[in-house]
Amino acid sequence: MEESAISRRDLLKHAAAGAVATSIVANQAVAAATMPPRKHRWGMVIDTQRCVGCEACVIACKVENQTPPGVYYTVVTHEPLPGGTTDRPVFMTKPCFHCENPPCVPVCPVHATYKRESDGIVVVDYDRCIGCRYCIVACPYAARYADFGDDYEFLPAAGAPVSPEYKQYRVRTAGQSPIGNARKCTFCLHLQDESGNYDEASGRWPACAKTCTGHAIHFGDLDDPGSVVSRLLRERNAIRLKEELGTKPNVFYLL
Amino acid sequence: MTLKRAFWILGIAGLIPLAIGLYIRLVMGRELTNLGSIVPWGLWIAQYIYLAGLSAGAYVVSALVYVFHVERLEPIGRLAVFAAIVSLPLGLLAVLLDLGHWERFWYVAAFWNLSSPMAWMILLYSAFMVVVLIQFWFLMRRDLVAARSTPGWRGRVAGVLALGSRETSDAGASRDARVVAVLARIGLVLAVLFPTMVGGLFGVVSSRSYWYSGLFPVVFALSAVASGAALLALVSSIFQDGWRAHRDLIVTLGKILLGLLFLELLLQAAEIGVGLYANDPAFHESVMLVMFGPYWFVFWIGEVAIGFLIPVAILASSLGRDPRFVALAALGSLVGFVGLRLNIVIPGLSPQEIAGLSEAVWDPRVSPNYFPSLFEWLLAIGMVGLWLVLFGLGELFLPLGREHPVAPQPSEA
Numbered sequence: 001m002e003e004s005a006i007s008r009r010d011l012l013k014h015a016a017a018g019a020v021a022t023s024i025v026a027n028q029a030v031a032a033a034t035m036p037p038r039k040h041r042w043g044m045v046i047d048t049q050r051c052v053g054c055e056a057c058v059i060a061c062k063v064e065n066q067t068p069p070g071v072y073y074t075v076v077t078h079e080p081l082p083g084g085t086t087d088r089p090v091f092m093t094k095p096c097f098h099c100e101n102p103p104c105v106p107v108c109p110v111h112a113t114y115k116r117e118s119d120g121i122v123v124v125d126y127d128r129c130i131g132c133r134y135c136i137v138a139c140p141y142a143a144r145y146a147d148f149g150d151d152y153e154f155l156p157a158a159g160a161p162v163s164p165e166y167k168q169y170r171v172r173t174a175g176q177s178p179i180g181n182a183r184k185c186t187f188c189l190h191l192q193d194e195s196g197n198y199d200e201a202s203g204r205w206p207a208c209a210k211t212c213t214g215h216a217i218h219f220g221d222l223d224d225p226g227s228v229v230s231r232l233l234r235e236r237n238a239i240r241l242k243e244e245l246g247t248k249p250n251v252f253y254l255l
Numbered sequence: 256m257t258l259k260r261a262f263w264i265l266g267i268a269g270l271i272p273l274a275i276g277l278y279i280r281l282v283m284g285r286e287l288t289n290l291g292s293i294v295p296w297g298l299w300i301a302q303y304i305y306l307a308g309l310s311a312g313a314y315v316v317s318a319l320v321y322v323f324h325v326e327r328l329e330p331i332g333r334l335a336v337f338a339a340i341v342s343l344p345l346g347l348l349a350v351l352l353d354l355g356h357w358e359r360f361w362y363v364a365a366f367w368n369l370s371s372p373m374a375w376m377i378l379l380y381s382a383f384m385v386v387v388l389i390q391f392w393f394l395m396r397r398d399l400v401a402a403r404s405t406p407g408w409r410g411r412v413a414g415v416l417a418l419g420s421r422e423t424s425d426a427g428a429s430r431d432a433r434v435v436a437v438l439a440r441i442g443l444v445l446a447v448l449f450p451t452m453v454g455g456l457f458g459v460v461s462s463r464s465y466w467y468s469g470l471f472p473v474v475f476a477l478s479a480v481a482s483g484a485a486l487l488a489l490v491s492s493i494f495q496d497g498w499r500a501h502r503d504l505i506v507t508l509g510k511i512l513l514g515l516l517f518l519e520l521l522l523q524a525a526e527i528g529v530g531l532y533a534n535d536p537a538f539h540e541s542v543m544l545v546m547f548g549p550y551w552f553v554f555w556i557g558e559v560a561i562g563f564l565i566p567v568a569i570l571a572s573s574l575g576r577d578p579r580f581v582a583l584a585a586l587g588s589l590v591g592f593v594g595l596r597l598n599i600v601i602p603g604l605s606p607q608e609i610a611g612l613s614e615a616v617w618d619p620r621v622s623p624n625y626f627p628s629l630f631e632w633l634l635a636i637g638m639v640g641l642w643l644v645l646f647g648l649g650e651l652f653l654p655l656g657r658e659h660p661v662a663p664q665p666s667e668a
Contacts, residue, residue: 070292070618077614077615107370109374128359130357142607142608
């Protein structure tokens with residue numbers, strides 16, 4: 001009878017290698033099972049030709065998110081196009097672009113800001129943020145604002161403002177988050193249902209897009225080929241701001 | 256003695272604005288600052304990078320003694336390490352005041368983000384602090400033990416600081432020297448990396464043309480060493496028997512400072528020249544703000560005249576052989592570095608990243624113009640006062656002189 005060609009040492013070696021390979025594969029399987037796959041890529045396509053510059057989006061955002069003075073999740077700039085032949089202003093509403101490569105995220109020293117795995121919305125964990133404002137400095141689009149604790153004056157009967165942000169319904173209190181934190185547009189994610197979907201028909205839609213008088217702000221899932229935003233990107237020529245930085249914004253402009 | 260008295264009066268006077276400022280900060284938070292979302296970092300952050308540079312720079316000068324055994328500088332070895340120790344916690348205080356939630360400062364250790372230059376800077380800061388403190392204790396240990404028998408407060412403070420050590424033998428002293436030699440080498444590496452990472456923190460921000468440059472971390476490290484050399488030239492002419500006792504040493508420091516000032520000029524000229532030549536609009540805007548903006552005098556009078564031309568004129572001429580004038584030149588360049596730090600932080604942030612943002616909303620927090628508020632000045636001046644007082648106290652209670660020089664022992668190292 002022929003002796004086995006496999007020595008004990010080789011057998012152990014192969015067994016060890018097999019165990020390592022199995023554990024790696026198993027680890028990946030666990031990761032795949034526990035990390036939800038990207039379900040949506042929420043984004044906006046903003047048609048500057050349709051914007052009348054009424055700034056209803058700015059107000060709607062302030063009312064929806066109950067932001068304090070100095071904090072604007074969206075603004076409307078009215079600058080002429082650089083290099084253009086006229087000085088006619090182009091109205092441009094500018095929320096957070098929820099970049100695919102957000103420069104604000106890696107600089108945070110405490111992982112307080114991150115891009116959500118499920119839908120790509122860039123959020124701030126108010127209870128984690130230490131208020132260093134490095135993210136505000138790093139954002140190339142001035143989309144982040146520091147809450148220094150300023151307040152609008154309300155009648156006493158109105159009470160302290162309550163913001164629905166992140167479905168946390170925080171009552172504005174001196175010294176408590178989000179005062180002292182970095183704040184930003186969330187695409188009104190508090191209006192999403194449990195499965196992470198918006199519903200335009202029932203008004204569960206980002207406040208700026210919902211209120212836009214000229215229908216200039218289009219919101220939707222950029223990964224859904226049937227969405228209005230995807231169709232607009234197919235049919236029209238869109239631009240993104242500061243492409244050279246490689247941030248890949250999820251907000252597009254039609255000029 | 257008059258210089259020392261002026262030092263103390265300035266320091267104690269500075270504690271008054273500090274107390275008022277801290278009270279406002281604790282009760283009202285940061286509402287009274289003029290910071291906003293276009294210029295989110297201001298005077299306090301400039302002060303932090305100034306103090307961080309001062310600390311690392313002073314330590315590098317001490318390394319000339321404890322690593323490179325430059326005997327001429329030996330009398331101020333401990334003074335240099337102590338200057339590093341005093342500046343560091345004040346930098347931390349400046350940052351804490353600036354944070355939106357200072358009670359969460361420890362989160363940086365708990366939730367540390369590897370990809371954040373700020374997290375790395377804080378790690379280097381902490382490591383540097385630990386190494387310097389331990390090294391300083393070993394430098395003073397034998398003298399502290401010896402000073403226990405001094406009557407009065409000095410003896411009692413020395414007894415506490417000796418941490419129970421009673422060893423006064425030569426064997427103990429040579430062990431101390433060996434420990435110091437090792438720590439000084441580690442500390443030197445950290446003292447170079449720490450300000451480099453402070454520069455890196457600014458340099459990595461690719462959307463800020465004024466900062467985004469490979470030279471930035473290097474400029475920070477170099478200006479740190481230059482400010483440290485200037486600081487030591489100044490304090491060694493005031494403390495430890497002052498300029499009369501330290502003539503040669505101060506003149507040597509003056510020569511080092513002169514060389515570093517020219518290196519600094521070279522790097523700054525390279526940085527600004529390349530940026531202007533490339534004609535990047537945001538970079539151009541920042542440089543124009545620095546040179547011809549509303550605070551042009553910070554650059555031309557502070558940085559150029561007081562911080563560079565006058566010190567160079569003194570140090571390069573025969574006046575550079577008079578320790579009193581060297582101290583004056585050092586003071587000038589220390590003032591100049593204040594301007595340098597302010598002109599790094601604020602003009603880098605001021606060019607608007609989205610054209611027309613500040614016209615889109617009328618809000619003082621959304622403005623490219625920033626000038627520190629009275630509240631910010633109170634705390635900034637107060638922190639300078641606290642620095643002076645801490646330094647004076649250390650000089651009073653700690654054996655910073657050369658009664659029992661521990662290092663250098665070249666044969667050991």
